[in-house]
Amino acid sequence: MEYEKKYLLEDPPDDLYRSPRVPIEQAYVMVTGSEELRVRKKGEGFFLTLKKGRGSARQEVEITIPEEQYRLFAEQAVGEVICKNRLEYPVEGLTAEIDVYKGRLEGLAVVEVEFPSPECMDAFTAPAWFGEDVTDLDEFKNRKLALDGFPDLLVRRWRHGRRPAWHYRQSGVVPFRRTTSGLEVLLITSRSAGRWIVPKGIVEPDLSPPESAVLEALDEAGAEGTVVEGLSESYPHEKWNGTCTVTLFPLAVEELHSPWAEAGVRERRWVDRADIDDCVKDSGLAAAVKRLLNDLPT
Numbered sequence: 001m002e003y004e005k006k007y008l009l010e011d012p013p014d015d016l017y018r019s020p021r022v023p024i025e026q027a028y029v030m031v032t033g034s035e036e037l038r039v040r041k042k043g044e045g046f047f048l049t050l051k052k053g054r055g056s057a058r059q060e061v062e063i064t065i066p067e068e069q070y071r072l073f074a075e076q077a078v079g080e081v082i083c084k085n086r087l088e089y090p091v092e093g094l095t096a097e098i099d100v101y102k103g104r105l106e107g108l109a110v111v112e113v114e115f116p117s118p119e120c121m122d123a124f125t126a127p128a129w130f131g132e133d134v135t136d137l138d139e140f141k142n143r144k145l146a147l148d149g150f151p152d153l154l155v156r157r158w159r160h161g162r163r164p165a166w167h168y169r170q171s172g173v174v175p176f177r178r179t180t181s182g183l184e185v186l187l188i189t190s191r192s193a194g195r196w197i198v199p200k201g202i203v204e205p206d207l208s209p210p211e212s213a214v215l216e217a218l219d220e221a222g223a224e225g226t227v228v229e230g231l232s233e234s235y236p237h238e239k240w241n242g243t244c245t246v247t248l249f250p251l252a253v254e255e256l257h258s259p260w261a262e263a264g265v266r267e268r269r270w271v272d273r274a275d276i277d278d279c280v281k282d283s284g285l286a287a288a289v290k291r292l293l294n295d296l297p298t
Contacts, residue, residue, distance in 0.1 A: 002060050002114060003121045006140060009098060009109035010131030011165035012205045016098065019087040021206045024099075027077035031143050038143070039065070039073040042086075046070040079146035080104070085206045091127060100206040105150055107167070109205050110140060131164060161241060168244045170237070171209035172200025173217045173251035174292050175225065177270070183293055184270040186253060187279060188221045191265050196279045198289065199223070200246055210249050217251055221268050222260025225253040233292045235284040246285075250292050 026040040040047045046069070049062040065073075074081060083102040088095050094113055101108045111130055115121035126133070134140040139151040175186035175198070187196040199220040203212045210227050217223045228250040237244045271279050273293050280286040 003116075003118055004112055004114040005121060005124070005126075005133060005135045007111045007113075007126060007133050007135075008131035008140075009100075009111050009129075009164060009166065009205060011129045012098070012109075013089065013129060016087060016089055016205055017208050017211075019089055019098075021085045021087050023083070024086055025081055025083045026142065026146075027074040027081045028079060028143050028146050029073050029076055031078060031147065036143050039070050039077075041070060048073070077146075079143075080149070082142055082146050087206055092124070094124075096130075098205060100204055101145075105145060107202070108145075108150065108154070109164075109166070110134070158240070163240050163242070166205055167202050167240065168242055169203045169209075170200055170244045170246045171203050171213040171216070172198050172246055172248050173213045173223075173227070174198055174248050174289050175217055175221060175223045175251045175253045176293065176296070177253050181272070183273045183296070185273060185276065185289065185293070186221055186223055186256075187269060187271050189267045191262075194267075195281055196271075197282065197285065198248065200248070209247050213247075213249050214251070218257075219261040220266060222257035222263065223251065223253050224255045224257070225251045227251055228296065231292060231295050233288040233295075235288040237282070237284065246288075248288055248292055250296060 022043045024040060024042050026038050028036060028038045030037040034052060036051050038049050040049060046065050046067050047062055048065045048069070049060065052059040082105065084099045085102070087098045087100070089098060090096070091113065094115070097112045099110050099112070113124065115124065137153070138144050139153050145151070177184050188199060189195065190197050199213070199217040201212065201216040203209050207215070214227060232247050232249050234245055234247045237246050273290070276286050276289055280289065
């Protein structure tokens with residue numbers, strides 16, 4: 001019997017991303033009202049797991065299987081294959097497992113804690129950085145995520161209310177190159193209004209701000225390069241009924257991919273540093289970009 005609780009991730013510790021992260025992909029072969037049979041790739045291992053029961057106390061049987069069997073089972077999966085990164089973090093003598101979802105579930109992160117006994121589980125007080133207890137909500141069970149996708153509960157809640165605190169911590173890059181005439185910056189258009197901006201996004205809890213920013217540059221602009229160490233600038237950005245703090249890092253562009261992940265919804269163009277104010281209408285962003293360019297070593 002396993003005893004565990006699941007929470008939404010609200011405000012992760014600043015050093016969470018330093019914890020070892022293990023990539024996980026899992027698929028469901030059979031799902032009934034109270035039973036599920038799944039296969040999972042966790043790191044370099046492959047597993048077949050049967051779970052019975054509902055809520056915080058369930059029976060679980062797990063065996064190791066060869067990769068070939070995993071692939072065969074995964075091909076017969078019901079719903080989508082779930083991809084996530086798992087981190088472990090110590091909490092009150094226990095281990096919290098933080099799952100940061102990827103792909104179509106991006107933006108969702110949960111914390112699970114397994115207990116040695118029901119008494120220990122009942123006595124547990126969740127730390128402040130945990131969010132809402134969703135142990136008994138079906139929408140947040142992995143099998144429901146595989147079958148139904150992103151929880152409608154969060155979609156409705158976030159539409160008119162605040163998101164978790166970690167969504168308001170964002171990072172981005174100022175992609176630049178040196179030409180014979182001076183510095184140029186690679187701008188992209190926003191998805192909604194078509195305004196000229198730089199690549200940026202939520203800092204994923206399993207990544208450092210620079211790591212997260214580099215991935216945004218690749219997805220949103222198709223740009224790869226090297227982050228100039230020791231330099232950053234921040235500015236406030238109003239979004240999602242709150243204020244995001246966006247930290248920018250200079251990225252010396254070494255390669256531009258074409259096409260790129262978001263080529264269908266964004267444009268990109270090189271702009272001379274003298275034309276930043278004319279192109280970027282967000283004054284806070286424009287000022288942060290110019291400060292960062294001014295700090296670049298010659």
